[in-house]
Every structure is written in structure tokens, then in C-alpha cells.
Amino acid sequence: MSDPRLPLLSRQAIAAQLPARSPRHQALREFRVQLLARRGAPVQVAEHWADRLGLRDHHRDDRHLCHECKHLQRGFGCTKRQPVVLYVLMRCAAFIWEKP
Numbered sequence: 001m002s003d004p005r006l007p008l009l010s011r012q013a014i015a016a017q018l019p020a021r022s023p024r025h026q027a028l029r030e031f032r033v034q035l036l037a038r039r040g041a042p043v044q045v046a047e048h049w050a051d052r053l054g055l056r057d058h059h060r061d062d063r064h065l066c067h068e069c070k071h072l073q074r075g076f077g078c079t080k081r082q083p084v085v086l087y088v089l090m091r092c093a094a095f096i097w098e099k100p
């Protein structure tokens with residue numbers, strides 16, 4: 001049984017749709033891996049999501065993860081008192097990017 005924290009798209013499906021990565025995209029991917037890992041994701045999950053987020057950007061999808069938001073707190077609370085949803089791409093009016 002697969003880890004429910006993993007994206008629905010397989011790594012192979014993501015890789016097939018992602019164009020070659022520039023150094024800037026590689027740096028962003030690494031930032032995302034570190035951010036998700038810092039926020040409790042196992043490395044395998046963090047890497048898979050970092051690739052999925054790269055594909056999201058490529059498709060100009062405006063959804064995001066709570067893991068990417070500066071309002072996510074330790075213990076997975078939200079400083080904006082919004083309902084936190086982990087490991088699901090969604091839209092939240094209070095979302096603000098966590099910056100490198």
C-alpha cells in the first residue's frame with residue numbers, strides 16, 4: 001500500500017511531463033525538499049512533492065500545499081486559524097509563500 005502522503009501522480013508520470021530543469025528550478029526543488037522535510041515530511045515524500053510542485057508550476061496551477069505557507073506552525077496549526085490540509089493541493093485565501 002502506498003504512503004497516503006504521496007502525490008496522486010507517480011514519479012514516472014511527473015518526470016514524463018516535466019521539462020529539463022534549469023539551475024534555478026533545481027535550486028527551487030532543493031528548497032522545497034528542505035522545507036517539506038523541515039515540516040515533517042519523510043525525504044521520499046518531500047522529494048516526490050517537490051517534483052509535483054514543479055509540475056504544478058509548469059502547468060500554472062494556482063493551488064498550493066499548506067507546507068509551502070508561512071502561516072503553517074509547528075504541530076500543523078495555522079496562524080490564520082484556517083483549516084490546515086496536509087499533502088493536498090488546494091486554494092486558501094490566507095496563503096502566503098514561505099520564502100527561502
Ligand code: SF4
Pocket residue numbers: 065066069070071072073077078079080081082083084085092093094095096
Ligand atoms: S493560511 Fe491557509 S494555506 Fe496557510 S497554513 Fe493556514 S490553511 Fe494552510
